[in-house]
Every structure is written in structure tokens, then in C-alpha cells.
Amino acid sequence: MFVTPAYAQAAGGAVAGIGQFLPIVLIFGIVYFLMIRPQQKRVKEHKAMVEALRRGDVVVTQGGLIGKVIKVKEDNEIEVELSEGVKVRVVQSTIAQVISKTEPAKD
Known part of the structure; x- marks a missing residue:
């Protein structure tokens, strides 16, 4: 039960x-x-965006620095010119924004 x-x-x-x-x-x-x-x-x-970076692009880093890409290196670094004669190496992944892109070279 x-x-x-x-x-x-x-x-x-x-x-x-x-x-x-x-x-x-x-x-x-x-x-x-x-x-x-x-x-x-x-x-x-x-x-x-980072993979499409090339020489002449104007970029903003995550630190707020604005500069022009001078050289894209193969080891995930780029060289950015902040002003005349002031060049810094930056890790590619720290690029926050691309302000202006350059046109690709025409053959």
C-alpha cells in the first residue's frame, strides 16, 4: 500500500x-x-585588416599613435613613421584602425 x-x-x-x-x-x-x-x-x-596592410597606409595603433606604414616585415612587425625621422617598430596585431589606404601599384 x-x-x-x-x-x-x-x-x-x-x-x-x-x-x-x-x-x-x-x-x-x-x-x-x-x-x-x-x-x-x-x-x-x-x-x-592587419593582413591587408601595406606600405603607405596611415594607421592608428592601440596606443593612439598615428603614423604611416614604411615597411611590412614578415615576423608580424611593421615599421611606422610617426613624423619625419621618427620610426618605430610595431606588432601588427596592435594596429587598431587604418585611416587611409594607398592604391595598389599598377603594372
Whole structure:
């Protein structure tokens, strides 16, 4: 007589268990589409911008320095001229923005 109510309560437990995970899955989906995916898109755009740098481009570094690209080196460095005679080496990934692009050389 005492066993019957216990079996009746346990029968609906499987459906309730799946229902408890649904809000967690929904929250993860919302976080992915509102935070993770846009950040990945920005990283991809920044990488494409950095790879497209060439001599003569005017750039802004993350430190706020504005200068003209003098030389693009192969080891992820570029040489930027801040003013006449003042040249600095900058890591490519620290370029925040390209202000003006130069036209590619015509053959």
C-alpha cells in the first residue's frame, strides 16, 4: 500500500529532468548569438585588416599613435613613421584602425 504512491511520483521524473535543462540550453544559445559570435566576427575582420596592410597606409595603433606604414616585415612587425625621422617598430596585431589606404601599384 505504501509502494504505489512512490511509483506514481517517480514516473514523471524523466520529463521534468529534461525540462530543467531547457533554460540552461536557451541561456547558452542567447549568450552565443549575442556575445561569442559577434566577437569572433570582429576578430576575423581585424585579422583581415592587419593582413591587408601595406606600405603607405596611415594607421592608428592601440596606443593612439598615428603614423604611416614604411615597411611590412614578415615576423608580424611593421615599421611606422610617426613624423619625419621618427620610426618605430610595431606588432601588427596592435594596429587598431587604418585611416587611409594607398592604391595598389599598377603594372
